[in-house]
Amino acid sequence: MPKLLLRGKRLSGLLLGLLLGLASPNRAWAQSKYMTRAGHISFFSASIMEDIEARNDKAAAVFDLGTGQVAFSVPIHEFQFKRTLMQEHFNENYMESEKYPKATFTGQLLNAAQLLKQLHTATQTVEVEGNLTMHGVTHKAIVTGTLQLRDGQLVVFAYFNIAPADFSIDIPLLVREHIAKSVSVRINLTCDAVTPALVAQP
Amino acid sequence: MKKTTTTWGRAVKLGLLLAVGATSAAHAQADLLGQLEQDTKKNAPSQLVDATFKSTRLINGHTVQTPGEGTLVFLISHRIGPFNSGSYEFFGLDQARIRIALEYAVTDRFEVGVGRSSLNKVVDGFLKYKALQQSTGTHAMPVSVTLFSSAAITTLRYDDGRDHTLPLRTAYTYQALLARKFSSNLSLQLMPTLIHRNLVMNEGENNDIYALGGGGRYKLSKRFSLNAEYYYVLSKYTADHYTNAVALGVDIETGGHIFQLNLTNSPGMIEKQFIGETSNKVFDGGIYFGFNINRNFTVKQRQRKI
Structure with missing residues (x-):
């Protein structure tokens, strides 16, 4: 018994x-998953002729701290310019946003396991290696940024440069002096922790 | 017996744990972007369809387009011809007509404009309001609708002994411009039009002219498009005594400029003239070569949203 x-x-x-x-x-x-749909991405092009700046508040991003995986999806159409004509040309002539509505990035945090252990105590400088797809062209990219856990949210900063020519963005001779060969991109995200209920949604 | 069960149990437990862990991890890696895109797609707001046409003009007439807020458009138009005027008139070059105009967009949807035509020395002013804008997404709008109204005053000196008061010199145009951008290359537009003239010059002529315009553009490259425009006059007197305005043209865009080159049977560049007063027949060589030059200036930069 x-x-x-x-x-x-x-x-x-x-x-x-x-x-x-x-x-x-x-x-x-x-x-371990953090996500946002209202991330800030801005870019800046400095040239002798003029400075061009645009910002986007609709960037979507997800960070999986368990695996070190990172994904971004940025709607091109949502970039806001100060000059409306520039915005039209950006969408119509350069990025062809109707044909290529999104820029995406999928990547992997380098040294993920070690970094993530220390993330709970201090801001970490990280490197992400992955594929950046824009205007129908995919390129390998390594981006340096910082990760910080703050009040249960993941705060992300990154700053890097992109050459329009690498992504077959054709700039006509007449305005070649107006657009920088290398455009700087700034990323600023505050990602919320993803609850299991949200993940379960198809 | 007891011991083997436990070991077996542990093995199963471990196996299951590993299997579940592995599948979910693989799922996460492969599908992170897919999940993100699916989520954003689900929450996608309706998106406005922009740049149905490059310019505020199709050729002679207006498009649904209004410039972005704070943009000033300087528009110079010429019509040279007709070709059948012969060598004495240097095939029309001696009779070149010009219209100089300024347009200003008060908001993204509303613009005002003034112009001066050399033909009959007409000064015109117009208001243009983008009532509906084509969009995609959950509450998609299939077409853009822009309302247009203008007043044109003839400042010509008359010596026919009549008193040409300001009201008698004035004509009004009302249009509802309907357009749809079918693809990034193809846009088509319909232009129901009413023109009211306070004074008409001939016996039996209507003060009101009804007309239906149709036109469109096809983009051959990112910065080059082929345009066509036709106005069919419905009012009997005008239809009998005048011809319908037809025009073919191209748009060439170079940054802040849009060059529009065209061939048309109309010397006038405002609605009351090209719809109501065109008398040249295309097949008799009554063709004018013309161009519009659009230059855009950003007068007021958009306030940055933060």
Whole structure:
């Protein structure tokens, strides 16, 4: 009789373990995920003729701290310029935003495991290696930035340069002096932790 | 017996744990971007369709386009011809007509404009309001609709002994411009038009002219498009005594300028003239070569949204 009881206990323990085993990786994966749909991305082109600046507040990004995976999706049409004509030309002539509505980036944090251990204590300078797709062209890119955990949110900064020519963005001779060969891009995100319920949504 | 069960149980537990962990991790890696895009797509707001046409003019007439807020457009138009006027008139060059105009966009939807035509010394002023804008997304709008109204005053000196008061010198135009950008290359437009003239010069001529215009553009490259425009006059007297205005042209865009080169049977560049007073027949060589030069200036920069 006591033997049977013991076995019962063990069985229930096994079942509990199984259930936990099923649940825990999912939970860990979900909690380590941070996401935003209102990230700020701006770019700046400086030339002798004029400075061009635009900003976008609709950048979507997700960081999976469990795996070190990073993904960005930026709607090109949402870049706001001070000059409306520039904005029209940007969409119509340069980025062809109807044909290529989004710029995307998928990448992997380098030295992820070590960095993420220290992330809870201090801001970390990180490097992300991945593929940047824009205007239908994909290029390998390594971007340096910082990650910081602040009040349960993941704060991300990054600054890097892009050459329009690398992404077959054709600039006519007449305005070649107006647009920089290398355009600087600034990223500023505040990502919220993703709750399991949100992840489960298809 | 007890021992083997436990070991077996542990193995199963470990196996399951590994399997679940592995699939979810793989799922996360492969699908991170997909999930992100799906989420953003689901929350996609309706998006306005911009740049249905390059200029505020199709050729002679207006397009649904209004310039962005704070933009001043300086527009110089010429019509040279007709070709059938012969060598004495240097095939029309001696009779070149000009219209100089300024347009200013008060908001992204509303613009005002003034112009002066050398033909009959007409001064015109217009208001243009983008009532509906084509959009995509959840509450998609299939067409753009712009309302246009103008007043044109003839400042010509008359010596026919009549008293040409200001009201008698004035004509009004009302248009509802409907356009749809079918693709980034193809846009088509319909222009129902009413022109009211306070004074008409001939017996039996209507004060009101109804007309239906149709036109469109096809972009051959990013900065070059082919345009066509035709106005069909519905009012009987005008249809019997005048010809319908037809025009073919190209748009060439170079940064802040748009050059529009065209061939048309109309010397006038405002609605009351090209719809109501065109008398040249294309097939008799009554063709004018013309151009519009659009120069855009940003007078007021848009306030930055933060």
